[in-house]
Amino acid sequence: MNYSLTGPFGLAVLLILGACSRESDDTSGGSDGSNSSSAATVNFVTASGVEMVFLPGGTFKMGYDRGNPDEAPAHTVELSAFAMDKTEVTHAMFAKVQLPNPSHWQDNEANPVERVRWRDAKTYCNERSLLEGLTPCYDEKTKEWDCDYNANGYRLPTEAEWEYACRAGSDQPYSFGNADRLRQYAWYDENARERTHPTAGRKPNRWGIYGLYGNVSEWCEDVYSADYYSNSPGTDPTGPADPGLDVKRVMRGGSWKSSADMCRASFRQGQRTGNTDACFYTDYCGFRCVRRVTAEEVAALTKKT
Numbered sequence: 001m002n003y004s005l006t007g008p009f010g011l012a013v014l015l016i017l018g019a020c021s022r023e024s025d026d027t028s029g030g031s032d033g034s035n036s037s038s039a040a041t042v043n044f045v046t047a048s049g050v051e052m053v054f055l056p057g058g059t060f061k062m063g064y065d066r067g068n069p070d071e072a073p074a075h076t077v078e079l080s081a082f083a084m085d086k087t088e089v090t091h092a093m094f095a096k097v098q099l100p101n102p103s104h105w106q107d108n109e110a111n112p113v114e115r116v117r118w119r120d121a122k123t124y125c126n127e128r129s130l131l132e133g134l135t136p137c138y139d140e141k142t143k144e145w146d147c148d149y150n151a152n153g154y155r156l157p158t159e160a161e162w163e164y165a166c167r168a169g170s171d172q173p174y175s176f177g178n179a180d181r182l183r184q185y186a187w188y189d190e191n192a193r194e195r196t197h198p199t200a201g202r203k204p205n206r207w208g209i210y211g212l213y214g215n216v217s218e219w220c221e222d223v224y225s226a227d228y229y230s231n232s233p234g235t236d237p238t239g240p241a242d243p244g245l246d247v248k249r250v251m252r253g254g255s256w257k258s259s260a261d262m263c264r265a266s267f268r269q270g271q272r273t274g275n276t277d278a279c280f281y282t283d284y285c286g287f288r289c290v291r292r293v294t295a296e297e298v299a300a301l302t303k304k305t
Helices: 007-020 091-096 118-131 159-167 179-185 295-304
Strands: 042-045 051-055 058-062 075-079 082-085 217-223 248-252 268-272
Touching: 042 295, 051 159, 058 159, 075 159, 082 159, 091 118, 159 217, 159 248, 217 268
Parallel strands: none
Antiparallel strands: 042 051, 051 082, 058 075, 217 248, 248 268
């Protein structure tokens, strides 16, 4: 994948759209400068009406040497540009692609969908791609719905993309500082009252993205491996190879039932996909989408917005 903004045109886009970029009042950055902040994030609205944030890409320190064993070693990762949904996929967003909604709580269309199997999330990505005339990323004819990362449609974020967006330029466990401020940014076990809440009900991070620390945990594309960081590629990593047996996929971010520690930017967990489970009642499993996007598309979509 190579879709970072480079050259005169890319720089011009970032300068022209600077007024459209959004950062919150939180300016916490890395204490030692080890994580690079995006030059300019840009908000835009997709053809189907979903708000996204364009992240030009960069280099950051992934993982945490003082966390759980599967978070180590901390290592440098370089990512190409991508766009990410501003919020988790909501009931309203899910309804647009006319898929059966598996969620436990459906009393507010702004709440995130949950009880979502990994393949349900991929189905949504493909349907949303088709709705907008984009090329789907997932091949539904293959057993695990193999992902074409060069397609321009929607997909689940890689684990590295998710952490990059969550950190928003910070090298700390939370991009906004310490856990004392978590209530301002997340619905988790201390304030969620044992259920989900509207996706933009807490503060966004400094790149304008909501809900990365709580509400529902989010599916990623990667196969989960506790020791993957020991040999992870340094550029655009997509996770270990699929072992084909008892596969767990990465799930990131805390949920309404998570402790503050489980909401840290580097916290990882492996979750069985539920693809073959008729009784998948995991009502903290949600997701958001990312996609490949060019500088030209960002400029055109921003003008429409």
